[in-house]
Amino acid sequence: MKTISTKCTTLFFLLLTYSIAKAQISGNQVYGNSGSNDNASHTNKTTVINNNVLSVSVSILMNAKADGFVMTLGLNEEAETVKLCNTKINTRIEGFLAKVKTLGIKKDESYIDFISQTKVYDFTVDGSTAQQIEKGFEIKKNIIITTENITDLEKIITLASEFEIHDIIKVEYFNDDTDSIHTQLFEQALAMAEVKKDRYLKSFRKKIVGTPDANEAFEVYVPKNQYKTYQAYESSEIQTHNNNRNTNYLKKLARKNKSFYYDGVSSAGFDKVINANQTEVGIQYTLTLTVSYKIDTSI
Structure with a gap:
């Protein structure tokens, strides 16, 4: 019984510690509007669709300092x-x-x-x-x-x-040369797509026929569109009693400070993040490359 009690107590403190850690990490930004999903995480998958086509997707995020x-x-x-x-x-x-x-x-x-x-x-x-x-x-x-x-x-x-x-x-x-950044991200994404494709073919003993099809999406995110705001405060209300319904009173509201913070594109879900630890606010670039290969069905 003591062992079970000890385990339960340990589990309780672990859960409590995890809950406190989450609260510390979230900060006062939790008071902001969380309905926006502009910076949603990217999800990348390697799948084979019904018509025997292997589709490989790669997403890269780059954090770049401004020139x-x-x-x-x-x-x-x-x-x-x-x-x-x-x-x-x-x-x-x-x-x-x-x-x-x-x-x-x-x-x-x-x-x-x-x-x-x-x-x-x-x-x-x-x-x-x-x-x-x-x-x-x-x-x-x-x-x-x-x-x-x-x-x-x-x-x-x-x-x-x-x-x-x-x-x-x-x-x-x-930035002075966005084209070179685009080229750099494309070449890295293409190389990573090749690795994903080869790993799949080796694992399932498949072969490719013909030439692949590809499409890409290159996006640029500048700071002016990445700032959010919140107000962190708790307030009370004034309630009048029924017998004082006709009493006039003036309610003066205190000034609440409004905070702004930079909320760039989240790095979660990307296959690769370049300059992940950059603290200086700059320009963010994302490139998503999808390559589709036809699988040899005669094997």
């Missing part, structure tokens, strides 16, 4: 006239770009994109009458900067704030 970044900053300026408005915004832009040059960013690595020029209106109030009047103009422009150094991004943001440029519109990631 460069394109940052877009937005700013606006208001003034009584178009000329004054344009002068003021250009002064801010020129001062900012002069500081950016100290980071080694060349003139041809920046571009000013004119966005809009609009009239600005306000109201004058005389007694009970409010009249809309033309107050001036507003000009909006974007500054687009290219850099190869990821550490420049934060420096650029800090320099921009000195000129009251606070709108970081977006940051694009890019």
Whole structure:
């Protein structure tokens, strides 16, 4: 009886430890929306279908660091006239770009994109009458900067704030030669498909006739589409008693912080993952190759 009791106690603690470990690994992201299945695991199979065709599938995931970044900053300026408005915004832009040059960013690595020029209106109030009047103009422009150094991004943001440029519109990631990455993944997938095919033929003593058919899917995943959000908090409710139904009260909600995190394509289910331990957010590439071989049925 003691032995059975000891085993049950041990099993209980093992299950409890496993449960705690799972909770630690999942983190606060469990508060997010888990309904999305964008980054579902890949499942690869080697099968023979009914018409005597061997179909071999190989999937590869590559995590690649970006070769460069394109940052877009937005700013606006208001003034009584178009000329004054344009002068003021250009002064801010020129001062900012002069500081950016100290980071080694060349003139041809920046571009000013004119966005809009609009009239600005306000109201004058005389007694009970409010009249809309033309107050001036507003000009909006974007500054687009290219850099190869990821550490420049934060420096650029800090320099921009000195000129009251606070709108970081977006940051694009890019690789210089996507074609070579595609070729690399294809060649590796083809070699792995050959290994799978040969293993099957050897195991079941089959032979191939004719030439194979193949199709592939090459996908590129950039960071801007891979971020998710969640809010981790527990809240209570206010309940009024029936005898206080007519009592007016004000409920002020506390501000809840919203968290964002990078959730790239999961490595689960791939035949091979290149740069699996890369911590720097970059660009992900996937290639799935399916090769179909006709089996000799005369044997």
